Amino acid sequence: MSRLFRFLLPHPMLSFLTAVVWCLLINSLSLGTVVLAAFLGIVVPILTSPYWPNRPAAPKVGKLIVYVALVLWDILIANIGVAYIVLFRSNQKMRSRWVVVPLELKSPEAITILAGTITLTPGTVSADLSDKGRYLLVHALDTADPEEEAKEIKHRYERRLKEIFE
């Protein structure tokens, strides 16, 4: 039974995501759409399974939802702050500089999401990763103290991502 389950759904998250995206693309929840979505959700992961031999560990969904809500809220707040900086502060007075964030995260998925989060919250853009993947190079538009900024990123985002993925 469990072998049949694993054959039909080698990657349950991917199946679920494929089905949801299909329904959203069609933009309806009629019976035909849902049946086709379920069909695609089962067939696509089976056909593509040879291409992802190392499947990522399943994230903790509850904490992931909390994280997404937090990031959306931060985007809202940071947008207002950056709009103020762009409109009312002269270029000379902007203290834009590089911030080096030491990483404790190991899994590539978690580091990717952290880098994406940093870029999406206005005011910081992640530029590069060090060769061993232990440091993240971040550009801050206006910051008084780069080390404080790095600590903030670690405390606010990296700690939560560590709980979600590791």
Add this chain to the structure above:
Amino acid sequence: MIWDIVISVCLVIGAIFTFVGSIGLLKLDTPMKRVHAPTKASTLGVGSLLLASMIHAFVYEGGSLHELLIMAFLFVTAPISANFISKVNLHREDVDPTPPPPGDRTWSTFDTGPADVGEPHHID
């Protein structure tokens, strides 16, 4: 009526942040600073406009959720393009000098060392 006001407020907020993003592109003076401007327009600007579209669809039509997909694809692709532009800026060297990573050798975009290419094989 009340929904019309809500939709209008969302549209105006979206327009304002898209506008501020464009002002940022014009005003900011270094390439790395200019990368910051579009991240604003593409998050809150587009997000607010899409929210207005969704509210309109739910109030006046059957409802629509595929705006969420636009948002999701935008959130997945925007950081990658920003990252590529940053790397191009690093290579063009018209940015502030980057601090070296404290423990590691260099930033990976400059990493052309033997670890990347692999040692040449000697056959005796």
